[in-house]
Amino acid sequence: MSVQERKQRERAERERLIVATARELAEHQGWDAVTTRRLAERIEYSQPVLYSHFRGKREIIGAVALDGATEMAAALRTAASAGDGPRARVTALARAYLGFAARNPAVYDAMFELDGGLAFAHEDTPQPLKDAFSALLETLGEVAGDGVHPGLFTELFWAALHGLATLTRAGRLPPEHTEARVELLVNRLAIT
Template identity: 55%
Template sequence: MSIQERRERERAERRRLIVDAARELAEAEGWDAVTTRRLAERVEYSQPVLYSHFKGKDAIVRAVAVQGFVDMTERLRAARTAHRSPARALRALAIAYLDFAAERPALYDAMFVREVDLAFGTAETPPELRAAFGEFVAAVSPLAGDDDLETRIEVFWSALHGQATLDHGRRLRAGHRRARLDLLLSRFS
């Protein structure tokens, strides 16, 4: 391995360490607790080293969000592909999505709620976001009929996002999650 390759590998490892630390700190204490000073202490690098990898907190949140899409896509794919029936695959994907949002609220917040510099539905959309959308395409398309597929997916995803966000904020009746999901799925299956 050349010196250049080793340096690139070490740089990538530092970047991953910073992203992981930000994600862990946000999950434990919320995004307000994530500062470059606290991250520098946590990863045992100076603040200038953090700034050599990221322009600031917003760039770190963006990196966390992109990694979150990788994690979410894996969960959605595993849930969807565990079922042959299109209706069951859609249900499994929806449950996996809602569980992901409930289990990782700060990560979900970075991905979908916080203002981050991530383009959705454009030529600049990162491949990690496209892969997540692809799982929705795979789950919804067998049930789409004559509807515009992308619009159907956007409405379905929006409904799941609304449920996830309102559940997190304790704005919905806690014991009715399944009933809400059943109603939603009855409109899309």
């Protein structure tokens, strides 16, 4: 291994450490607790080293969001592949989405609530975000119904899931009715 390759590997490892530490800190103490000073202390590097990887908290949030999108896409595809039939796949996908949001609130916030400097629904949208949407579209496109644009249907279904996730987490919707909401959403929107 050349010196350059070793330096690139070490840089990538430091970057992963920064992102993982930010994510852990945010999940335990909230995003307000994530500062470059605290991250530098936790990873035992100076703030200038941290700034050599990220220009600031916004870019760190973006990196956490991209990691989260990759994880969400994998979880959605796994859940949807386990279902027997289109409706069962959609139900499994909805449960997986809501479960991911509930288990990873800081990551979910990084993906959808905070400004991580990421473009959505544009040509320059980062690939992990496109993959997460595609994971929804692959299953939801099956149940959109005749004459309904699968992408628009997926956006609508995603918006409903996002609303359920955020309103439940905020205490606006009682969590004990989540399963009934999922069934109602699938029954009303998923045409098979």
